[in-house]
Amino acid sequence: MTSSSKNSSRPRLSTSGHDISALTESQINELAEKLTPEERHIMLDHGTEPPFCGGLLHNKGDGVYVCRLCALPLFKSQAKFDSRTGWPSFYEPFDPDHVQNIVDESYGMIRTEIRCRRCGSHLGHIFDDGPAPTGKRFCLNSAALQFKALDSPHDALPSDV
Numbered sequence: 832m833t834s835s836s837k838n839s840s841r842p843r844l845s846t847s848g849h850d851i852s853a854l855t856e857s858q859i860n861e862l863a864e865k866l867t868p869e870e871r872h873i874m875l876d877h878g879t880e881p882p883f884c885g886g887l888l889h890n891k892g893d894g895v896y897v898c899r900l901c902a903l904p905l906f907k908s909q910a911k912f913d914s915r916t917g918w919p920s921f922y923e924p925f926d927p928d929h930v931q932n933i934v935d936e937s938y939g940m941i942r943t944e945i946r947c948r949r950c951g952s953h954l955g956h957i958f959d960d961g962p963a964p965t966g967k968r969f970c971l972n973s974a975a976l977q978f979k980a981l982d983s984p985h986d987a988l989p990s991d992v
Contacts, residue, residue: 845928851948859950862900873974874900874952882917885973894980901950903929914968921969922961945969
């Protein structure tokens with residue numbers, strides 16, 4: 832998808848230079864056609880995968896975790912840590928502009944949901960019990976992410992949609 836097919840003729844760029852212009856409902860629906868029913872439930876219906884079963888929980892590769900729907904880079908492998916919670920966890924996002932924090936009052940709790948800034952997909956939640964240097968734990972659903980390995984230090988980051 833080119834930037835000319837997005838909402839405006841001028842893309843909104845993140846601090847790291849990625850296009851974070853909001854996708855239209857039509858674009859989201861088109862991209863969602865490639866999702867499995869589980870991925871669709873988690874990302875578009877704000878579901879949660881069971882703990883300790885996500886495919887990326889034990890991934891230790893060098894690379895970038897991108898949004899499964901729109902491929903926006905979300906988290907670097909260097910920020911991943913074992914939270915022992917059963918979900919992939921990170922102490923900081925790839926770029927703070929790439930995630931959106933939403934107050935979530937479901938299930939009788941007050942939490943902070945995190946969504947992809949570009950497509951609005953549900954990623955998981957953020958908590959204040961992570962390691963230094965941020966003290967944050969971005970607790971994510973593997974089904975909402977896709978891992979892009981960097982085979983060498985000179986590999987480019989995943990391209991935008």
